[in-house]
Amino acid sequence: MTVTRANALYRNFLGNSPGWYKKIILLFLIINPLILFSLGPVVTGWCLIFEFIFTLALALKCYPLQPGGLLTIEAIIIGLADSQTVYQEVAANLDVILLLMFMVAGIFFMKEMLLWVFTKILLNVRSKVMLSLLFSGLSAFLSAFLDALTVTAVLISVGVGFYSVYHRVASGKEFHSDDHNYSSDSELRESHRAALFQFRSFLRSLLMHGAVGTALGGVCTLVGEPQNLLIAQKAGWDFVQFFVFMAPVTMPVLCAGLLTCVALEKLQWFDYGSTLPNSVRIILQDYDQQQDQGRANTQRVRLYCQILVAIFLMFALAFHLAAVGLIGLTVIILLTAFNGITEEHQIGKAFEEALPFTALLVVFFGIVSVIHEQHLFQPMISYVLSMEKDVQPGVFFIANGFLSAISDNVFIANVYINEVVAALNQGVIDREQFEKLAVAINTGTNIPSVATPNGQAAFLFLLTSALAPLIRLSYGKMVWMALPYTLVMSVTGYLSVVFLI
Numbered sequence: 001m002t003v004t005r006a007n008a009l010y011r012n013f014l015g016n017s018p019g020w021y022k023k024i025i026l027l028f029l030i031i032n033p034l035i036l037f038s039l040g041p042v043v044t045g046w047c048l049i050f051e052f053i054f055t056l057a058l059a060l061k062c063y064p065l066q067p068g069g070l071l072t073i074e075a076i077i078i079g080l081a082d083s084q085t086v087y088q089e090v091a092a093n094l095d096v097i098l099l100l101m102f103m104v105a106g107i108f109f110m111k112e113m114l115l116w117v118f119t120k121i122l123l124n125v126r127s128k129v130m131l132s133l134l135f136s137g138l139s140a141f142l143s144a145f146l147d148a149l150t151v152t153a154v155l156i157s158v159g160v161g162f163y164s165v166y167h168r169v170a171s172g173k174e175f176h177s178d179d180h181n182y183s184s185d186s187e188l189r190e191s192h193r194a195a196l197f198q199f200r201s202f203l204r205s206l207l208m209h210g211a212v213g214t215a216l217g218g219v220c221t222l223v224g225e226p227q228n229l230l231i232a233q234k235a236g237w238d239f240v241q242f243f244v245f246m247a248p249v250t251m252p253v254l255c256a257g258l259l260t261c262v263a264l265e266k267l268q269w270f271d272y273g274s275t276l277p278n279s280v281r282i283i284l285q286d287y288d289q290q291q292d293q294g295r296a297n298t299q300r301v302r303l304y305c306q307i308l309v310a311i312f313l314m315f316a317l318a319f320h321l322a323a324v325g326l327i328g329l330t331v332i333i334l335l336t337a338f339n340g341i342t343e344e345h346q347i348g349k350a351f352e353e354a355l356p357f358t359a360l361l362v363v364f365f366g367i368v369s370v371i372h373e374q375h376l377f378q379p380m381i382s383y384v385l386s387m388e389k390d391v392q393p394g395v396f397f398i399a400n401g402f403l404s405a406i407s408d409n410v411f412i413a414n415v416y417i418n419e420v421v422a423a424l425n426q427g428v429i430d431r432e433q434f435e436k437l438a439v440a441i442n443t444g445t446n447i448p449s450v451a452t453p454n455g456q457a458a459f460l461f462l463l464t465s466a467l468a469p470l471i472r473l474s475y476g477k478m479v480w481m482a483l484p485y486t487l488v489m490s491v492t493g494y495l496s497v498v499f500l501i
Helices: 003-012 019-039 041-057 065-077 083-092 094-108 111-124 128-145 148-170 190-218 226-235 239-267 278-293 297-318 324-338 344-351 354-374 378-385 392-406 409-425 431-446 457-463 475-500
Strands: none
Touching: 019 041, 019 065, 041 065, 041 354, 041 392, 065 354, 083 094, 083 354, 094 226, 094 324, 094 344, 094 354, 111 128, 111 148, 111 278, 111 297, 128 148, 128 190, 128 239, 128 297, 148 190, 148 278, 148 457, 190 239, 190 278, 190 457, 190 475, 226 239, 226 409, 226 431, 239 297, 239 431, 239 475, 297 324, 324 344, 354 409, 378 392, 378 409, 392 409, 392 431, 392 475, 409 431, 431 475, 457 475
8 A cells, every 4th residue: 555545544534633643543553462362351341432432522633433443343343242142132122223223213303382482482582591590491301201412402592593693683684595505694784793703602501401401301201312212121210210219309309400590690701691682682583573474374284293293202202102203203193194295305304413413322332231241330330239228229330330430321221220120130239229320420421511512412412503602602601601501400300319308
């Protein structure tokens, strides 16, 4: 191979990821077999776990599917796990995979209705405190029944829509002008600059309240987050049972989160408190009136249909009419059939959000297989389970919370719940203690993970969206704005786990 081709191969490897990141991944792939032959499979397995967490923690540099997938393939090749074990792990978690494939895609077809609801709230509620509370509370409610990523996508759509409308008008153009660069303020009229600065701050705070709301609601129910269904499946809980078991922790955390929302807006701390400028409100209201007047009967019927299917979805989940993924497939069929969506490429768009993460989840199961076959977590879990029973849930909450803040909470939950199930099957703990630990694992992986975009998929989705640079929402800004929520929710969750379950 010539030098030119070698350079081309290196450039193609992991695409536009930074050079230092590529070198680290290559180093991992080279040293793992060397460690295996010199120090044994246990040490190699632990190295693999930290390497995989590294890829999750740096998800903004490169989506973890590729580097994590390469590490997992190598682990199978060098014998740390068997491909049949990975398949069995995937088969055992089919419900979770169906949830991601079909439920997320199903909610995609409800976006029009959700967008309409959030738009009306934003324009008709003048109190910023009440508006923030409604955004957070409604995001929590929707995320308890729908997919957090889809709710976040709706919030992003609302933000992008309103920002683009105002930016066009503030630049001297019409509502529907196509020839406009939203990322540049060069055409902005001087009289609008102060209002745009305040509008950006207003949108940042509102979107962060909404994103945290998805975490507040997502922890409550079986379908709120992918790891919830995974844990419920291992515990044998249905929708109602899951909610009841989690309520002693999730309800106090929900109240604490909503109170934090109010306090932040009242005190105007951590970049919260900015209101919608009146000049911006007038422009947005004029635009919304135009949209309402131009809405045809077919569009109104689509909204009514989506509302009815949303009611069916909540009923079907509450009464466990079928597996969650199959309910999601039913939602897809109903909404596409009655909304006139019949072409394959139209339906295919709905699966774009979920399938990359579904593939990543299968890679998670590969790493989990390594953990199982090499018994990597067994000494640690045995040590925790040797503690007093009353102490164990709190320790699990802290351990899960710390790891979920820097890594992916689905992966962490999967690892811990499998170890606790093994302890139950071996008679190390009884059923009552298992249920307490399952609650601690679920809440520990969901609540403290709001600390960074690495832990919460909704945060990462918002950070990597087209809206983030427009409203000046950076990684550091997101961590700073999430900090008060992280502290209040984590402390409340820990105390609830220790004293209420």
